[in-house]
Amino acid sequence: MARLGFALLLLFSSLPLLAVSKSTIEPCSGSDTCNALLGYTLFTDLKVSEVAALFQADPIAILTANSIDISIPDVENHILPSGLFLKIPTLCSCSDGIRKSISTRYKTRPADTLASIANSIYGGLVSADQIKDANSISDPAVIDVGQNLVIPLPCTCFNSTDNFLPAVYLSYVVQADDTVPAIAARYFTTVTDIMNVNAMGSPSVRAGDILAIPLPACASSFPRFASDNGLIVANGSYAISASHCVQCSCGPGNLNLYCTPASLAVSCSSMQCRNSNLMLGNVTSQQTSAGCNVTSCTYGGFVNGTILTVLSRSLQPRCPGVHQFPVLIPPPTTVIHESFLAPSPSPSSFQSGGPVTTPSSNPAGTFSLPGVSPGPAGSTSMASSYINSLFHYLSVQVLFGAIVLLL
Numbered sequence: 001m002a003r004l005g006f007a008l009l010l011l012f013s014s015l016p017l018l019a020v021s022k023s024t025i026e027p028c029s030g031s032d033t034c035n036a037l038l039g040y041t042l043f044t045d046l047k048v049s050e051v052a053a054l055f056q057a058d059p060i061a062i063l064t065a066n067s068i069d070i071s072i073p074d075v076e077n078h079i080l081p082s083g084l085f086l087k088i089p090t091l092c093s094c095s096d097g098i099r100k101s102i103s104t105r106y107k108t109r110p111a112d113t114l115a116s117i118a119n120s121i122y123g124g125l126v127s128a129d130q131i132k133d134a135n136s137i138s139d140p141a142v143i144d145v146g147q148n149l150v151i152p153l154p155c156t157c158f159n160s161t162d163n164f165l166p167a168v169y170l171s172y173v174v175q176a177d178d179t180v181p182a183i184a185a186r187y188f189t190t191v192t193d194i195m196n197v198n199a200m201g202s203p204s205v206r207a208g209d210i211l212a213i214p215l216p217a218c219a220s221s222f223p224r225f226a227s228d229n230g231l232i233v234a235n236g237s238y239a240i241s242a243s244h245c246v247q248c249s250c251g252p253g254n255l256n257l258y259c260t261p262a263s264l265a266v267s268c269s270s271m272q273c274r275n276s277n278l279m280l281g282n283v284t285s286q287q288t289s290a291g292c293n294v295t296s297c298t299y300g301g302f303v304n305g306t307i308l309t310v311l312s313r314s315l316q317p318r319c320p321g322v323h324q325f326p327v328l329i330p331p332p333t334t335v336i337h338e339s340f341l342a343p344s345p346s347p348s349s350f351q352s353g354g355p356v357t358t359p360s361s362n363p364a365g366t367f368s369l370p371g372v373s374p375g376p377a378g379s380t381s382m383a384s385s386y387i388n389s390l391f392h393y394l395s396v397q398v399l400f401g402a403i404v405l406l407l
């Protein structure tokens with residue numbers, strides 16, 4: 001088994017007979033941060049900028065992480081539909097010896113309860129008890145309006161690798177009709193891998209459990225002092241970096257990070273490789289008797305406002321074809337629910353050429369969502385808000401800890 005280190009499976013529940021929510025905890029030490037993704041289902045229609053504000057994330061980064069076209073005018077004010085599933089990029093910190101995202105703050109509004117904040121607004125990524133503990137709230141029934149709450153969110157990095165290959169970890173809240181095989185199929189991984197990563201004894205999950213799902217990714221190798229050190233992009237998606245000047249993508253053909261100038265209207269420092277006329281992302285190739293002489297201008301990280309470029313030459317057996325980009329989709333306006341038996345959507349046309357915009361095979365403004373239960377507030381969230389309301393009456397929290405060494 002390739003996994004190194006420990007995975008700690010934490011089971012916590014105040015109501016063992018009704019629900020046992022599990023989430024995977026990664027012990028850590030030091031103060032390094034890493035990149036992770038939060039799987040978030042919109043509880044209501046929200047603008048892109050509103051989703052970003054909920055997580056204190058960059059709206060453009062949210063869009064690119066979901067392969068949503070950012071070239072549409074005023075895309076940050078586009079309204080995303082209730083029930084849409086998004087991957088939200090987050091910085092995963094090391095706090096109290098475990099990996100978690102601690103940068104999210106939520107300002108309470110009238111009618112908020114800890115349960116509604118946890119289950120609706122943050123889509124079950126956090127529990128009412130975790131918000132209560134993180135903010136030392138003594139009486140959860142009394143939430144002042146305008147209070148700035150810390151919202152601790154689950155994340156894992158596991159060294160940004162899975163079985164020695166680059167991976168970015170998605171914190172996935174199990175939905176009512178999810179099964180591990182279906183989740184594995186949806187994310188192109190195996191049941192065994194999900195069980196190993198999450199230190200599961202059996203492939204069974206319950207609604208509300210939070211799984212760490214490894215997504216194959218393209219890793220960067222920027223220097224430590226680069227502000228985007230550790231950048232990692234999931235297969236089939238994009239990332240924005242260098243103050244919105246550089247856009248990087250991963251896949252579909254290979255898992256080599258590919259960065260080009262972003263097409264957003266911002267002023268940027270030079271993106272030309274020194275001693276050449278090549279720009280970031282340019283590749284020239286020349287067939288020689290020995291093979292293909294490939295010269296490329298690649299991105300080396302963002303350092304003190306400067307975009308580092310690297311000119312590299314290599315001799316390859318074959319000349320590379322036109323670069324293929326992951327398929328971009330228009331900003332979703334509706335959510336399509338597919339049945340479990342339907343085949344996973346696979347991109348049937350790939351873009352080639354320009355770095356950003358592309359028409360795709362998807363019908364305009366729709367977004368495929370395999371295996372998600374219909375309705376914005378399905379039985380899951382109703383059940384868990386019922387359970388969470390009972391949390392108010394049960395103050396004893398029972399912790400079951402199991403340390404599993406996976407080697």
Ligand SMILES: *[C@@H]1O[C@H](CO)[C@@H](O)[C@H](O)[C@H]1NC(C)=O
Pocket residue numbers: 004159160161
């Ligand atoms: C972490 O991953 C890097 C490659 O990304 C590898 O060189 C290193 O050995 C890994 N460390 C551990 C502790 O697994």
Ligand SMILES: *[C@@H]1O[C@H](CO)[C@@H](O)[C@H](O)[C@H]1NC(C)=O
Pocket residue numbers: 188216235236251252253255347
């Ligand atoms: C990356 O995604 C593409 C489809 O988008 C898929 O064909 C390919 O197998 C994936 N690569 C890996 C390593 O998962």
Ligand SMILES: *[C@@H]1O[C@H](CO)[C@@H](O)[C@H](O)[C@H]1NC(C)=O
Pocket residue numbers: 260261278279280281282283355
């Ligand atoms: C080099 O990259 C720039 C920016 O992406 C692009 O506009 C230009 O067409 C590329 N030139 C070549 C020769 O590929």
Ligand SMILES: *[C@@H]1O[C@H](CO)[C@@H](O)[C@H](O)[C@H]1NC(C)=O
Pocket residue numbers: 286288293294295313
């Ligand atoms: C490859 O091309 C570069 C410039 O395009 C040239 O400087 C270099 O000598 C070439 N290498 C070989 C092995 O042909």
Ligand SMILES: *[C@@H]1O[C@H](CO)[C@@H](O)[C@H](O)[C@H]1NC(C)=O
Pocket residue numbers: 225303304
């Ligand atoms: C970045 O700039 C600061 C001062 O502006 C300097 O101290 C630091 O060494 C620079 N870092 C790098 C990597 O150049």
